[in-house]
Amino acid sequence: MSAAPLRLGLAGLGTVGIGVVKIVQREAALIAARSGRPVTITAVSARDRTKNRDADLSGYAWETDPVALATRPDVDVFVEVMGGHEGPARAATEAAIAAGKDVVTANKALLAHHGQALALAAEAAGRTIRFEAAVAGGIPxxxxxxxxxxxxxxxxxxxxxxxxxxxxxxxxxxxxxxxxxxxxxxxxxxxxxxxxxxxxxxxxxxxxxxxxxxxxxxxxxxxxxxxxxxxxxxxxxxxxxxxxxxxxxxxxxxxxxxxxxxxxxxxxxxxxxxxxxxxxxxxxxxxxxxxxxxxxxxxxxxxAGEGPTASAVMADVIDLARGFRVPTFGLPAADLAAPVPARAATPAPYYLRMTLLDKPGALAKIATCLGDSGISIDQMRQINQPGDADNDAIVLIVTHKASPADIGHALTQFDRTGVLVDRPIAIRIEEV
Amino acid sequence: MSAAPLRLGLAGLGTVGIGVVKIVQREAALIAARSGRPVTITAVSARDRTKNRDADLSGYAWETDPVALATRPDVDVFVEVMGGHEGPARAATEAAIAAGKDVVTANKALLAHHGQALALAAEAAGRTIRFEAAVAGGIPxxxxxxxxxxxxxxxxxxxxxxxxxxxxxxxxxxxxxxxxxxxxxxxxxxxxxxxxxxxxxxxxxxxxxxxxxxxxxxxxxxxxxxxxxxxxxxxxxxxxxxxxxxxxxxxxxxxxxxxxxxxxxxxxxxxxxxxxxxxxxxxxxxxxxxxxxxxxxxxxxxxAGEGPTASAVMADVIDLARGFRVPTFGLPAADLAAPVPARAATPAPYYLRMTLLDKPGALAKIATCLGDSGISIDQMRQINQPGDADNDAIVLIVTHKASPADIGHALTQFDRTGVLVDRPIAIRIEEV
Missing domain, CATH: 3.30.360.10 (Dihydrodipicolinate Reductase; domain 2)
Structure with missing residues (x-):
């Protein structure tokens, strides 16, 4: 294998970090064959150097400061598996990008809060941020x-x-x-x-x-x-x-x-x-x-877990070793549109549960509220609770498709009927 | 978008080919944004030019011969959705590789029969063959x-x-x-x-x-x-x-x-x-x-189907437009090992169904055969068939884990008992 190795700087030696170390060590030959070049770890970083860890780290330089790790000239890719959306994780990721490194991260919080700024910075530097491990663990x-x-x-x-x-x-x-x-x-x-x-x-x-x-x-x-x-x-x-x-x-x-x-x-x-x-x-x-x-x-x-999350980190690392550089969010960050947030309004069936006072006409009042809100009923069940001295009735309703706004309107109307024992429960039924 | 377009030559205008045409035309802007360059179709090929097809092909050159299509200088990627593991599909794919084109194919038969030779040729030419659409349709x-x-x-x-x-x-x-x-x-x-x-x-x-x-x-x-x-x-x-x-x-x-x-x-x-x-x-x-x-x-x-298969073809095309070139089978073809084929020997539970003559001791004979073959029984059920004048008994057995060889041995032994009405059924229970 004559191609230059891809050199990782690994920040974070918890479960996931140690999982990455194990794969890089155990599968060096396989990874080199699949990537077309070796993948090595140059340096690692964690809060506590003295902690006993389930891997041999003796071949790696140690950096106490992840920013120092991220900016080492002998690191090509900064692998961030520390976590936290501010503090060292953010600082080190920013420093890595500024130093022209690609970034592989498992940090969903960091990207959820600062993803756009980080992606812009990475793309300005001709680099990318990959985050397979940040979503759904081992699932690619x-x-x-x-x-x-x-x-x-x-x-x-x-x-x-x-x-x-x-x-x-x-x-x-x-x-x-x-x-x-x-x-x-x-x-x-x-x-x-x-x-x-x-x-x-x-x-x-x-x-x-x-x-x-x-x-x-x-x-x-x-x-x-x-x-x-x-x-x-x-x-x-x-x-x-x-x-x-x-x-x-x-x-x-x-x-x-x-x-x-x-x-x-x-x-x-x-x-x-x-x-x-x-x-x-x-x-x-x-x-x-x-x-x-x-x-x-x-x-x-x-x-989640050591193996699955490390597997996802390694997929990103091997992509980078192969020279694949997709923009962080699939499109260049500058081309991403400003989202227009919308409250959920897509209609769906709803599950409603409520307890009604033992009064004549109580159920009819509820049914009327639904009708007045434009909601029709798919299923309704009344459950008698044995031993309930009050004879309060639990009523379950599955509606036909209704908008969240209509459901909200109906719940407000329910309140005014005076027949509810407690606050009704409404849960959306997602059509999958 | 200033980057040069990736130019496709599309051989095959059946369901999948027309699906590809529709996506390339409908989503040109989206694909260009995701790929970093436009993706266009230069030329198409199919057996019958006069056939009425559900897409506008007027902008594309027509080649009657897919080999001519595959070797056009204005084609970067040869997209093969004709099918067949010999004949025009094979000839055109070989010609495309020889002419230095990348290949995207939905043709599982072609690759199952000639994949190694084609991959070697492609890699010698510095090209690759991608075949997402060949396996499990739209699933990546x-x-x-x-x-x-x-x-x-x-x-x-x-x-x-x-x-x-x-x-x-x-x-x-x-x-x-x-x-x-x-x-x-x-x-x-x-x-x-x-x-x-x-x-x-x-x-x-x-x-x-x-x-x-x-x-x-x-x-x-x-x-x-x-x-x-x-x-x-x-x-x-x-x-x-x-x-x-x-x-x-x-x-x-x-x-x-x-x-x-x-x-x-x-x-x-x-x-x-x-x-x-x-x-x-x-x-x-x-x-x-x-x-x-x-x-x-x-x-x-x-x-299967137009949309899912075309989706898979387009994933490969967009990868190539982005410059991703993974070896055809993940490793360089020259490094792939010669497989040592093994008959299935991994033990598994088995489902056995047989019809036994209405003779005393018939079931005991079957159980003895299993024991002699080293197979233990997890469940056994005898089913009486109402209205069966012969009183033959259907016997169902689920074994504990057994090797295929042991099951084969037991079936041979069953034959010798003289209590079977017909050939017993044995189906592996795969542990998933």
Whole structure:
């Protein structure tokens, strides 16, 4: 192999960083054969040099400061697997670009917040930022969208992209346990971020959706415009009742470009139990890509972990070793359009659950509110709760397609009827 | 857009060719933006110029001879969507390479038979052959395997890659109809190739598997070593009985590298009904890729049709416009190893169905044969057929894991017991 090696500077020696080291060491010959040149690590960086790590780092220079690592003349590609959207990760990425390095990153938060500025800087320097590992772990979804479906006008992107949330929701369903109990289990299993709201608040998954949307629709990343709702209010009652009607509750991201603008939402949704999304168990991720020519492509795989995330990092590294340089978001950053954020307005069926006072005509009042809001009913069920002394009735309604605004209007009208025992639940049923 | 256009010569104006024309015309601006240069069609070729086609071809030069098209000086990329593994497709592809063109092809048969020679020729000329459209239609599986999982040692590749076979099998199950009836339906719907054995004999799917195996394991394409068994002998009885035990029958391709060599088989298998492969309905394709780092990635999408196949062709074209040139099979063709073909020997559970004479001790004899062959039984069921005057008994057995050789031995032993009414059925249960 006579070609010059591609030299990596690796910032971050957590699970993913060590995974990258292991692949580079174990598969040096295979990677060189596939890339047409060797891939080597020049230097590494992490907060604590003394920590015992599951890999031999003796052959690499050590930099305490990731900015120093990123700007070393013997580094061609800065690999950032530290995390954090400000501080050292941001500073080192900016420094790497300024020093003319390509960047491979697993950092969805950094790109969700600063992706446009970083991409502009990289392209001005004739470099690129690759981030396969930032979205859906080991699934090569950035590549599928940016390259594999490049001949398509993308219609819609959907995904379950936070394994912890999907673990919690599927565990609640399988074990019949309430959210708080399973949340605590997940914490003890080490599945949650230090700030759990990044997971269960939908923020992490929202970051990922905003990156996919930028590529899919040729618009600047706009994480701030993602409608976010976490899973903290998903009740075991709704999981069970949805199940009885043939649905599963998922934290589902949906991005689509409509006549009014770009809709991006990461919210709990119902999906048919028999659909690929409905079947998704545990920490597995799934992304659905819909293009005008190709139709629907579904990608499924591990969303996190040492091996899968390192696999995605290495795909980007090998692309760079092969000389492939696609613009960060598929189009030159300067050509990305300013997105026109739109509140979700695409009509969909809705699942409604409410408890009504035991009063004559209560249900009729609710049905009237729906009719007055222009919403028609697909299914309605009244559930009697044995042992409920009040005889309050739980009512489940699945509507025909209605706009979010009409549903909001109906919920306001419900309030005025005086027949509700508590706040009604409304969950969108996404057509997948 | 100042960069020089990438100029295509398009051979074949059937469904896929016209799909390519439509995308190139409709999405010219989008493709130019994504590629960094325009993509244009210079010339086209098809057998019959007078045929009425659903696209405006007036701007393109017409070549009656695809070899003349392939060698035009104003063509950069030869796009071959004619089909056929000899004759004009082969001659034109060879001529294109000799003339220094890159090739984009949807022709699985051509590459399954001549892929190694063509790849060597292309690489000697500094060119490449891309064939995303040849495998699993619109699913970007070649890209996922060659690039997205390039940091992995691939363990196993599986797939349902012939939509017609999957349509026939799922329709048999859903409607309870025998093979012959559904085959005839499929013929009338135009789902079958002119030579139906390409579909139902597993040949087309076997071609695709051999191409995936070459990339996955770095070995020369060896279609001749694929163990092929079509779906013509799959009975509605087995579909129904497998269903009752929680399985589906699929024409499943499996390629894996073992200590003994490369196993490639395209055969009817049982898979769990609840697995992604088991859930696959109709003409949809699915490919499962397993890598040492990434674990299992599942890709699902349309396996054929104008839009999906043209989408895959365009992905290859846009890659070339962007200047990406990966070797045809991921590694330089000269470095691909000669595969050591191995008969399938990986143990698996088996489904056995047989009809036994109404004789005392018949079932015990069968159980003894299994024990003597080193095979243990996971489930056994005897089914009484109401109205069967003979009182012959249908026996279903699911074995624990056994090697194909042991199963073969047991079947030979069964024959010698004298208790079989007819030839027993044995179908592998693939663990997915």
């Amino acid at each position: 979804v950035i590549k599928a969208l940016t390259e594999g479906l490049a001949g398509n006008r993308i219609r819609r992107v959907m995904g379950v992209m936070n394994g912890t949330c999907n673990y919690i929701l599927t565990r609640m369903q399988a074990a019949g346990l309430p959210y708080e109990t399973v949340f605590e289990e997940a914490r003890q299993l080490g599945y949650l971020e230090a700030d759990p709201n990044l997971d269960v608040g939908g923020i992490d998954a929202g970051h990922k959706l905003s990156l996919l949307a930028a590529i899919a629709f040729g618009t600047r990343v706009s994480f701030d415009a993602v409608e976010l709702e976490g899973i903290g209010n998903v009740s075991i009652d709704d999981i069970r009742l949805a199940d009885e009607m043939g649905y599963r509750i998922k934290l589902l991201g949906v991005a689509q470009l409509t006549g009014r603008g770009l809709e991006q939402r990461m919210t709990p949704c119902l999906v048919p139990a028999a659909s690929p999304l409905g079947q998704l168990q545990g920490g597995t991720n799934m992304v659905v890509l819909e293009g005008d020519s190709v139709g629907q492509i579904v990608l499924r795989g591990p969303g | 599986v070649i890209k996922a395997l060659t690039e997205g999982l390039a940091g992995n040692r691939i363990r196993r590749v599986m797939g349902v890659m012939n939509g017609t076979c999957n349509y026939i099998l799922t329709r048999m199950q859903a409607a309870g109809l025998p093979y012959e009836t559904v085959f005839e339906e499929a013929r009338q719907l135009g789902y079958l190739e002119a030579d139906p054995n390409l579909d139902v004999g597993g040949i087309d799917a076997g071609h695709k598997l051999s191409l995936l195996a070459a990339i996955a394991f770095g070995t020369r394409v060896s279609f001749d070593a694929v163990e092929l068994e079509g779906i013509g002998n799959v009975s509605i009885d087995d579909i129904r009985l497998a269903d009752e035990m929680g399985y589906r029958i699929k024409l499943l391709g499996v390629a894996q590298l073992t200590g003994r060599g490369l196993e490639q088989r395209m055969t009817p298998c049982l898979v769990p009904a609840a697995s992604p492969l088991g859930q696959l309905q109709g003409g949809t394709n699915m490919v499962v890729l397993e890598g040492d780092s990434v674990g299992q990635i599942v890709l699902r999408g349309p396996g």
